[in-house]
Amino acid sequence: xxxxxxIGANDVEESKAFYDAILGAMGHEPGKLxxxxxxxxxxxxxxxxxxKPIDGEPACHGNGSTIGFAAENPEMADAWHAAGLxxxxxxxxxPPGVRESGLGKLYxxxxxxxxxxxxxxxxxxx
Numbered sequence: 001x002x003x004x005x006x007i008g009a010n011d012v013e014e015s016k017a018f019y020d021a022i023l024g025a026m027g028h029e030p031g032k033l034x035x036x037x038x039x040x041x042x043x044x045x046x047x048x049x050x051x052k053p054i055d056g057e058p059a060c061h062g063n064g065s066t067i068g069f070a071a072e073n074p075e076m077a078d079a080w081h082a083a084g085l086x087x088x089x090x091x092x093x094x095p096p097g098v099r100e101s102g103l104g105k106l107y108x109x110x111x112x113x114x115x116x117x118x119x120x121x122x123x124x125x126x
Contacts, residue, residue: 004047008059021087061116077121081109
């Protein structure tokens, strides 16, 4: 459905270190910086990117927005969460764990990145 997701960062290097750690915990390669200072993570299913806002204003998070990253299992979601906390992220929501929803059982772990964006690792329980 999506070709890419791009979020704002006030310090791209700080955010790159954070995302290299959490996405590395999921088996992804480190991000690649382009000539404009943007950072891209390329996968077979799409692109995730971080950038300073083009308008020159400070980056800010979207209230009510969450970006979810697919985790292969609960252990991967936990490693993702731990890597985030160790690299400038902050915990938000409930601690990582199973939650019941209309979509079935989900294993969820939530963080806020260094710019305040709310992100999640999600594993659909079988």
